[in-house]
Amino acid sequence: MGEMRRVYLDNAATTMQKPPCVVEAVTAALTSFGNSGRDTGGHALDASRVIYDARCLISDLFNLGNPKQVVFTCNSTEALNMAIRGLFHRGDHVISSVMEHNAVLRPLYDIEEDQGVSHTFIGVDEKGRLLVSEIEKNIRPETKALIFTHASNVTGNANDLHAIGKIAKKHGLLFIVDASQTAGVLPIDMQDMNIDIVAFTGHKGLYGPQGTGGMAIREGIDIHPLKSGGTGVLSYLKHQPEEMPTHLECGTMNAHGLAGLHASLNWLVKEVGIDQVHAHEIALAKRFYEGLKDMEAIRFYGDYDTDQRAAIVSLNIADYDSSEVSDQLESDYGISTRPGAHCAPLIHEAMGTVNQGMVRFAFSWFNTEEDVDYAVKAVRELATDI
Template sequence: MIYLDQAASSFPKPKEVAEAMVAAVNEYGANPGRGGHRLATQARVTIDETRELLKTLFNAPSKKHVWFYQNATGALNQALFGFPFKEGDHVVSTALEHNSVRRPLEQLRERNGLVITYAQPDEEGIISPEKIAQACTDQTKAIVLSHGSNVTGAYLELEKIGEMAEAHGIVFIVDASQTAGVIDIDMKRDRISMLACAGHKGLLGPQGTGVLIVADDYGLTPLSYGGTGSYSELIDQPSQWPDRYESGTLNTPGIAGLKAGIEYVLDNGVAQIFAHEWALTERLLKGLGAQKVDVYGPPLPRKRLGVVSFRLSGFDSHEVALILDEHYQIAVRAGLHCAPMTHETLQTTDTGLIRVSVGPFNTEREVDQLLQAVMDIQQAFTS
């Protein structure tokens, strides 16, 4: 099987990821922070070391600012539903958001009277920092956006947006699910207030892992209350970080696997990983450009993430994906990609799109096989 659905979840993982998870289950499968014996201590140390790696990767203030969740959606829920928004507060987002951002915002609009502006992309699918700035008002409390689109592969200039947000006292919340581990992100340089990401995509960890990193105290209300393994004498949730925002037993095997994935990213370098994925993406874009294929997102030579969405005229996107799977053993993603507003913007809601996404272990040969398969499908149905 040729796996070209990396934007959904990276596969394969570095072998060290599974090895670390097995060790966590078989060698120290105790409850982290719920005991002073050596196995519980080892579990806690593994989690603390993973926090430290994430602090290093994203230049966060300290490991205590790194909080673990089941996925990026859980992290974003904590950031958004936990934030002290008031009725009439204004938020700026974009028309290219995944539902993990859009749905919480729309719920806040319905529940709390939040006012939302979705900045629109230009004809090349780019949303400039100037567009974000123009959407802001005196009532803007937060800018909430995805760093990179999971449909078009376009990504934003975080540093310029962050500078503007900081200058106007606006909280800057970033969903880096598509870019963490692929594009350099520096929370201090980019003035990011809160950074959420999935562990199972560019960070090469397992599913069931997500992260929220906060730069400062924004008065967040915890979304869950309960045991933290610390300050057990308190009736209220403890105020200390990260305990305040991590009730319940953490996913130690998953976090151990995430640690191994991050170590792979750091060892190989984010810039080198992006360079590899961009080379494959450029090859894919050039190959599709030579065929009668409608490709969406930033055109060459502008760089994008390793995400390319397209459609074949007269074909249903799901049908093409099924043919690629059953006849060519190529895995891609078809449909609306949990980003319906993006498809409304692209005017592709009726058919959806075929999305090809590459990762650090894909090859030029696999891209060429996909291009040949697309050509075969078109010729078979038009001859």
């Protein structure tokens, strides 16, 4: 018996395979970078230059128009915490949705308790699609912001940012987008879509290292810093300098990781193109779905009649626990998936899968049709056995 095939399909958690240029850039940085912004030596300048260039690439990717308004954090969770904890005051109200990840939900619960900021969560239909028409009905005089994920990390369904951005603009509300699943995957145009803040992570659709992420922030939006400390400039000020991006960055930057993100952004935007990456990923997701949709024992979650979605297919086999199915896929077939609640409790409540969870398959640029066909065969076998 030969070695078991290994197929990694947990790309919505992290894209395990990175383009070779990312590894090369991190390796070079680890042996040559000083501390960005901390001395005038060539090593420190090398780090600063790469970080600045990464800001430019992010600014361009989201059509922000100002690289100084790009702030780097250790992941999108930190970016979302900064925004949600740093923008509102007692009595404010925000509108969000049941599609959100705990990176949005928990900060919202926290500021409700600590700061008296209330929220309303917009629901979804039977396919998990946001009820966009409910948003306007829930706007109150004290509503300050709309906070929506671009795509659910559970169903893969994407929200119409154009439509939501129009509502935000009409009512003078901040529009904050969690792009954890879509940065580098679906187009995001902050100016065209009236988006004020995009939170992103580096290690998923941007194919960079873990430990990278950040926020693109429209000029003029003042976020109260979550942290303060050394900035390398204006050291005699008692508080964080007002100047961006320093206002929201302190301590040593992760220049080693950002060198990798810089390389992956160049690869993604200039070499391959995000349209092509998405076309490949969504074709694989579709192939997987098509290969299984005739199976009566399988229930799918999400809207598979569109390409404007993340390359995620979530399913259950009869009433089998998603963790058991996922374990069997791993142990018997070498296929990595993600079962359970995916840190997004409310969408599971909406879809009726709190107890069962779902088995999530998520595809990347580095997956192949052979990977998909192998996974289809595996799931068919499991769904037939029962």
